[in-house]
Amino acid sequence: MMYRCSVFAVVLLALSSTQVTAQVYGSNSFEFQLGNLPFEDDRSYSTGYNQTNLYYDSGNISLYGRFEQFITPIEERNYFQLTQKSIQFQDDQFRVRAGNFYETLGRGLLLRSYDIPGSVFEESFERTRYAFFRELEGFAAEYTSDLVEVKALRAQPLFNPLPPNTMPDSLRRPDLVETLQANFYLNDRISAGGILMRNQTIGSDYTNFGALTTDITITDNVQFFGEYAFELEDAFGFESETDAFGLYLGSNFYSGSFGGSLEYKSYNNFRIGSGYNDPPSLIKEHTYPVLNRSTHVLDTGGEYGYQFEVYYNFDDCHALTFNISRAVNNAFLRFEYIEIFLEGLYQLNDQLSVKSFLDYADDELKGEMNRISAGLITDYLFDNGSGIIVDLQFQQFERDEFVQTSGQFEPNTSSNLYSSVSYSFSSDFVVAGVMELSTDPQLTDDPTTFSMVEDETRFWLGTNVLYRANSTNTIELFAGKRRGGPACTSGICYEILDFEGVELRLTTRF
Amino acid sequence: MKFLLPLLIFASGFGYNPEVPNFRLKNLNNRTVAFNSLKGEQFTVIDFWATWCKPCVKSIPKLVEISDEFEDQGVQFIGISIDGPRNLAKVKPFARSLGMTYPILLDVNSEVMAKLSVRAVPTLLIVNADNEIVYVHEGYKAGEETEIREKILKLLSE
Numbered sequence: 001m002m003y004r005c006s007v008f009a010v011v012l013l014a015l016s017s018t019q020v021t022a023q024v025y026g027s028n029s030f031e032f033q034l035g036n037l038p039f040e041d042d043r044s045y046s047t048g049y050n051q052t053n054l055y056y057d058s059g060n061i062s063l064y065g066r067f068e069q070f071i072t073p074i075e076e077r078n079y080f081q082l083t084q085k086s087i088q089f090q091d092d093q094f095r096v097r098a099g100n101f102y103e104t105l106g107r108g109l110l111l112r113s114y115d116i117p118g119s120v121f122e123e124s125f126e127r128t129r130y131a132f133f134r135e136l137e138g139f140a141a142e143y144t145s146d147l148v149e150v151k152a153l154r155a156q157p158l159f160n161p162l163p164p165n166t167m168p169d170s171l172r173r174p175d176l177v178e179t180l181q182a183n184f185y186l187n188d189r190i191s192a193g194g195i196l197m198r199n200q201t202i203g204s205d206y207t208n209f210g211a212l213t214t215d216i217t218i219t220d221n222v223q224f225f226g227e228y229a230f231e232l233e234d235a236f237g238f239e240s241e242t243d244a245f246g247l248y249l250g251s252n253f254y255s256g257s258f259g260g261s262l263e264y265k266s267y268n269n270f271r272i273g274s275g276y277n278d279p280p281s282l283i284k285e286h287t288y289p290v291l292n293r294s295t296h297v298l299d300t301g302g303e304y305g306y307q308f309e310v311y312y313n314f315d316d317c318h319a320l321t322f323n324i325s326r327a328v329n330n331a332f333l334r335f336e337y338i339e340i341f342l343e344g345l346y347q348l349n350d351q352l353s354v355k356s357f358l359d360y361a362d363d364e365l366k367g368e369m370n371r372i373s374a375g376l377i378t379d380y381l382f383d384n385g386s387g388i389i390v391d392l393q394f395q396q397f398e399r400d401e402f403v404q405t406s407g408q409f410e411p412n413t414s415s416n417l418y419s420s421v422s423y424s425f426s427s428d429f430v431v432a433g434v435m436e437l438s439t440d441p442q443l444t445d446d447p448t449t450f451s452m453v454e455d456e457t458r459f460w461l462g463t464n465v466l467y468r469a470n471s472t473n474t475i476e477l478f479a480g481k482r483r484g485g486p487a488c489t490s491g492i493c494y495e496i497l498d499f500e501g502v503e504l505r506l507t508t509r510f
Numbered sequence: 511m512k513f514l515l516p517l518l519i520f521a522s523g524f525g526y527n528p529e530v531p532n533f534r535l536k537n538l539n540n541r542t543v544a545f546n547s548l549k550g551e552q553f554t555v556i557d558f559w560a561t562w563c564k565p566c567v568k569s570i571p572k573l574v575e576i577s578d579e580f581e582d583q584g585v586q587f588i589g590i591s592i593d594g595p596r597n598l599a600k601v602k603p604f605a606r607s608l609g610m611t612y613p614i615l616l617d618v619n620s621e622v623m624a625k626l627s628v629r630a631v632p633t634l635l636i637v638n639a640d641n642e643i644v645y646v647h648e649g650y651k652a653g654e655e656t657e658i659r660e661k662i663l664k665l666l667s668e
Contacts, residue, residue, distance in 0.1 A: 025528030027627035055625060057531045090534070092544065102619035108595035115620050118629035144534075144542045183540075191540050215540045223602060250599040259603030280596040287562050309600060313607050319567055345567060353652060355564060381652045427647070427654055471646040490560070490620065491596030509528070509627040509646075 022058035028508045035501010039448050047072045049129045062088040070129050077128050079165040098139040105181055106213045109229040109246040110197050112278035116489050122497050128163035151181040157276035175273035176200045189217040201273045208232040222253045244269040246279050260310035270300040282327040285488050289418045290373050290395040293485045297493050301331035317347035335365035351381045371397035386425050393418040401441050414440040428468040436460040436483045478503040529641040533622045535615040538602045548613050550586030554637040557589050561600045563631045565650040572655035574609045587612040592623050
């Protein structure tokens with residue numbers, strides 16, 4: 001493998017030297033960890049993960065390769081692989097791709113792929129680290145004109161819960177997808193299209209799907225869009241419990257500094273293949289840590305609901321956002337999720353700005369009721385250009401917990417606290433301290449002591465240092481304990497493991 | 511020794527910036543457009559942002575002011591939203607309510623973001639007429655718009 005990768009790199013370099021307009025460029029990210037999960041006996045498990053992305057562009061042709069390497073003291077976990085490779089031709093109207101590529105059909109009801117740049121995922125069973133992406137391996141062709149856009153592809157989506165060193169590799173791509181998509185621009189305000197897709201999962205027959213899409217600009221500041229995707233056998237059969245469909249309707253609007261959106265989504269029996277379709281979730285995605293972790297992950301087996309959001313941006317840089325969302329899960333039993341969120345940004349003067357949020361949610365599926373979250377983030381800029389940010393976030397919720405003494409489930413109130421102080425000497429040098437506390441029994445319990453449930457408050461304390469040496473090199477250092485849990489970025493949610501130790505990350509563009 | 515390669519690559523990163531390829535993305539009207547059809551005569555400022563990014567909310571009004579100031583001098587601003595399908599509905603009203611009148615492109619799969627080695631939002635790139643990246647600014651805190659404005663002035667005067 002090392003030989004093949006070296007050949008790939010040398011070929012790229014050779015090509016770049018023979019073409020005046022050609023260039024080879026890329027990025028590298030190296031992460032070294034010395035430490036372990038908080039409850040492990042081995043406290044100094046050292047690992048190194050490296051990812052190199054190499055691009056070659058010459059005229060209409062582009063080549064791409066991603067190399068990933070993972071090194072640990074345990075030989076079976078180590079790997080060095082060319083995990084992505086592709087070739088692309090593109091001109092003003094055509095694009096043809098072969099190898100590994102990304103594609104999302106419509107709004108992702110039938111097919112969505114993604115890359116989360118910079119993310120390193122650790123698989124909890126094998127403790128293998130790798131980049132968290134879901135691409136397609138195969139080929140795709142598309143044609144774009146003023147009147148129509150047509151795409152066709154035949155590819156195998158990656159099943160990314162399995163790491164690259166999974167043997168055999170075919171387990172990571174259990175599905176074969178063939179699609180044809182056409183979108184027609186009827187005039188400047190209306191486009192409409194359709195998708196035909198068939199899926200074959202290893203050991204089963206083809207299943208056929210279709211979708212209808214539209215995008216309508218009603219007035220300059222009001223837009224409507226919709227997508228209805230369905231298994232062809234069940235077309236327009238909303239009533240049956242077994243029918244497979246996804247429906248996404250939405251509208252957005254703005255007037256001056258006021259804007260908003262209203263969305264309705266309904267999914268039923270709509271997990272395709274190994275789950276590579278990734279329809280948009282029903283609720284708002286938050287970046288505040290206490291809310292981001294508490295997210296409601298979509299169950300495409302049966303869920304419907306709405307989301308409504310409005311915001312107003314004041315001239316003097318104040319801003320207000322209000323969001324309400326409701327999701328009803330009816331895959332088996334009926335569970336309801338409702339959330340109300342209010343956020344304010346206040347620019348008090350040139351040096352001081354404040355953010356605040358208040359959130360209320362009931363999550364019946366997770367059993368978290370009366371969940372109240374609040375936060376206050378203060379950002380102060382000193383005269384010398386340095387700055388300090390103080391971030392305080394609190395969350396409290398009720399959940400029935402098993403009590404050993406009574407042998408019954410009883411209501412219990414849990415709370416989470418997130419606090420951080422970061423000082424930026426300049427935009428290129430930032431030092432931060434982060435402390436988190438939790439009384440949630442699901443977190444305070446030591447999983448290695450099966451006979452008892454620890455309920456003492458658990459805390460995490462860590463330090464982060466960020467230094468941008470120049471526009472191409474960045475150094476990040478973490479030391480201490482870091483809380484894991486669910487994390488969501490761009491609608492993609494995954495589980496991050498806790499960590500205790502030292503972590504160094506070097507990022508380079510070249 | 512095992513980590514020699516990444517360390518060598520890290521060292522090689524000093525002082526080299528690639529050209530921006532002629533990528534194609536959809537705009538807010540669901541039309542596919544190419545970077546070269548939008549870029550400025552002198553410089554193009556590409557701002558990667560997202561609706562969920564709080565520093566972006568603070569930086570965008572400042573960038574709009576800078577865009578207005580330099581639009582007659584061959585400097586074109588382009589906003590690239592990295593919102594996924596989950597947040598796409600919010601992009602247009604969000605952009606318009608913040609006064610963004612320059613072109614907005616949608617990098618739904620974070621493909622262009624990855625290709626340009628952008629790892630966080632907001633990240634701002636200044637690209638010259640030959641498509642070379644001549645300036646990169648990651649993150650935003652109050653007052654940094656002055657640094658960006660001065661950089662554009664300096665580049666225009668060279």
